[in-house]
Amino acid sequence: MYAWRAMKDTPKKTSGQTGHGLVLAPMEGVMDSIMRDLLTGIGGYDRCVTEFVRISQTVLPARVFHRLCPELLTGGTTPSGTPVFVQLLGSDPALMARNARVASDLGARGIDLNFGCPAKTVNKSQGGAVLLKAPDVLGSICTAVREAIPDNIPVTAKIRLGFEDDSQFETIAAAALAGGISELTVHARTRRQGYRPPAHWSRLANISAMAATAGVRVIANGELWSPGDVLRCQAASGCSDFMLARGALCRPDLGRIVRCALSDTAQATPIEGVMAWTDIPHLLRTYLHRNAAQYDPRYACNPLKQWLVYLQYHYPQAGALFARVKRVRDFDEMDRALAAEEHILPAAA
Ligand SMILES: Cc1cc2nc3c(=O)[nH]c(=O)nc-3n(C[C@H](O)[C@H](O)[C@H](O)COP(=O)(O)O)c2cc1C
Secondary structure (H helix, E strand, O other), rough: OOOOOOOOOOOOOOOOOOOOOOOOOOOOOOOOHHHHHHHHOOOOOEEEOOOOOOOOOOOOOOOHHHHHHHHHHHEOOOOOOEEEEEEEEOOOOOHHHHHHHHHHOOOOEEEEEEOOOOOOHHHHHOOHHHHOOOOOHHHHHHHHHHHHHOOOOOEEEEEEEEEEOOOOOHHHHHHHHHOOEEEEEEEEEEEOOOOOOOOOHHHHHHHHHHHHHOEEEEEEEEEOOOOHHHHHHHHHHOOOOEEEEEEHHOOOOHHHHHHHHOOOOOOOOOOOOOHHHHHHHHHHHHHHHHHHHHOHHOOHHHHHHHHOOOHHHOOOOHHHHHHHHHHOOOOHHHHHHHHHHHOOOOOOO
């Protein structure tokens, strides 16, 4: 049994400090600056990471980094003050280093390196999870990026257990650590295992102990849908730091309730701050409007429907709402549907 308390007054910790670190995962096509703002605003997270920025042949101009990480224009944090790390995906150490330098000069709070993306198109161009097959290259990328940017900007890496199987996991992790990274996130599945449950948290135990001796924290990731999952993962992996991905979309309050479950006072304090379905339509409406304003009202319904698909795993009402709006493509019609769900009428034009 967990006891919850409101998170509003919870002091921010970073995973570089003692205690637990909680990171909001990078998710291409979903975790853009709007979603990062909404979820970190609800609370619990120490840090978030951008969708990957693909580095293939050139040093990207500032506008590309600003598009994927508009937070660079406002001090590198979300409006709630949560630092945003810029994630790079590519295979050429020198080019990755030059792009990392651009991102850090633009004010990135940290650089995260993606060695986990399973997409065939990405892997074909030698980026993402395919580098798990080449630990030496993976290590060289970490080293080159580490050397290219100021010491006070952390370099972190995100890996899987391996490509086909997990037999090289220790070698891969050691290569990343030797490259001078400050934190290692491990999605506890191989590339072949994709996103299929289970995640093999216990596989992280040796590495997290080994990394700890080098002062590097290992962040456990994969199949963390509830506070109970996080506590089970903690027990199996020995990790104190966690990255929440799809679970954070299913439950917008997951960060803060996980934070409560991990807190030292979890036994004693009453439950507060859990979001009921009645809290969600307003959030959805904010999301719709922000998408229309930041991108294009003609396409604002698509991300909204995508989020509903995730939300239905925790809120059955989201499934019912999705069934009602799945054919809606018009912004105003969607807004009216959400307003009805919210039990308020849209303001008269
Ligand atoms: C739609 C989607 C997009 C993703 N995009 C990224 C990405 O851009 N960079 C990355 O490192 N991982 C990405 N991931 C992987 C997640 O960050 C995370 O490692 C994975 O979903 C496992 O965690 P989970 O089981 O809690 O969802 C993505 C996952 C999904 C489902």
